[in-house]
Amino acid sequence: MTNPKSEPEMAGMETDQTITPVIMSGGAGTRLWPASQGDHPKQLLSLIGERTLIQDTALRLRGRATGFAFTDPLIVCNESQLVPIRTQLADIGQTAWFMTEPCPRNTAPCALMAALEIAGREPDALMLLAPADHYIRDEAAFHQAIGRAVPAARSGHIVTFGITPTAPETGYGYIEAAEPLDAHASRVAAFHEKPDFETARRYLASGNMFWNAGIFLCRPDVLIAEMQALREDIFKACQTTFAASPKTKDTRALDAALFAACPAQSIDYAVMEKTTKAAIVEADIGWSDIGSWRALRDLAAATDGNAVRGNVLALESKDNLIYTDGPLVAALGVDNLAIVVHEGQILVAAMDRVQDVKTIVEALKNKS
Structure with missing residues (x-):
């Protein structure tokens, strides 16, 4: 030893x-x-x-x-x-x-x-x-x-x-x-x-x-x-x-x-x-550990609770994470969502389910 x-x-x-x-x-x-x-x-x-x-x-x-x-x-x-x-x-x-x-x-x-x-x-x-x-x-x-x-x-x-x-x-x-x-x-x-x-x-x-x-x-x-x-x-x-x-x-x-x-x-x-x-x-x-979209929202949220990045318009909406790498994302009257647009792929998830996003990855692997 x-x-x-x-x-x-x-x-x-x-x-x-x-x-x-x-x-x-x-x-x-x-x-x-x-x-x-x-x-x-x-x-x-x-x-x-x-x-x-x-x-x-x-x-x-x-x-x-x-x-x-x-x-x-x-x-x-x-x-x-x-x-x-x-x-x-x-x-x-x-x-x-x-x-x-x-x-x-x-x-x-x-x-x-x-x-x-x-x-x-x-x-x-x-x-x-x-x-x-x-x-x-x-x-x-x-x-x-x-x-x-x-x-x-x-x-x-x-x-x-x-x-x-x-x-x-x-x-x-x-x-x-x-x-x-x-x-x-x-x-x-x-x-x-x-x-x-x-x-x-x-x-x-x-x-x-x-x-x-x-x-x-x-x-x-x-x-x-x-x-x-x-x-x-x-x-x-x-x-x-x-x-x-x-x-x-x-x-x-x-x-x-x-x-x-x-x-x-x-x-x-x-x-x-x-x-x-x-x-x-x-x-x-x-x-x-930024282990989920919710963790990222909590780190980056503004006073309305929204964390946004990219071309985003959020009206009468709160506690969301909205990230886009290109197209405009407009949100109206929605709360506690994760909305992510990346290279043509789109995620929309309830914030209390974002820990389960990895199941989407597994489902896509099985589908392909």
Whole structure:
């Protein structure tokens, strides 16, 4: 088994900690159909402001903050996304290194492959696993949370960032915090699945339950060792794939046949729910996973509750999301709808059903 560095060895470090961001860009974003689909998923879209989500993610994960400095990020993406991601990062002056996946295998193999890459290239760095398609309003608070997580990560914990809940949200998983590890980090008592509304209300009132943002900070050697101990099948498959995958100057293309044989599972199920090394740092950062059109409406809504983009006229209408990439969309006397026009495809959905938009994608696949 891989032997992680000793805690005293890591605790003696006093210089700014190097952190390598791992930007996970494998998500399909099917709940944001028709805008997000195929080789152009939501992380490549400009949904809030002028920049795309992956551009915003890269920009918030570069430079220095108190106690740490970011290296160039490692982008893990589907091989079909490599060219557009390179182009988008070049547009903001961001250099990076890349790992391409021939097929989606979820976040556990993604995280382990990244850990193997970083352990060989930057063994003293911490790795920050972050989805490419999330929104964070308060970058300074996010950097503060990362700085607060560094001591626990250095000492061998896998730190997850618990988002301070603002409502009894039923669309997120929750993390239950236990006793403190230090001034800012606590042990994780349990991970909880998406609750019903009454359970979410109890979680909100408890004071020790946080939204699971899927962002993690750890040492690569610790993640490798925990994966080997807890999911040896994933570890062996990834180790074999990594060794057989060619690398150019800045890109490693994962072997298609070997990677396809790797078990697909999230890092939450594979590691975080089983490890004794899980820790949590609270993060009040204005976070959203933009997991549905409703989430986007809530972020972008004006005083009438409507979030609009493009050529839109909304009269006597409220609490709608209306996006169009071309033709005029006029709404009259309608409430709580998602209306999206993208490249000739049109979605009209009740706002309380937008979590189910992915079923349209599945139905279209079956139809074709």
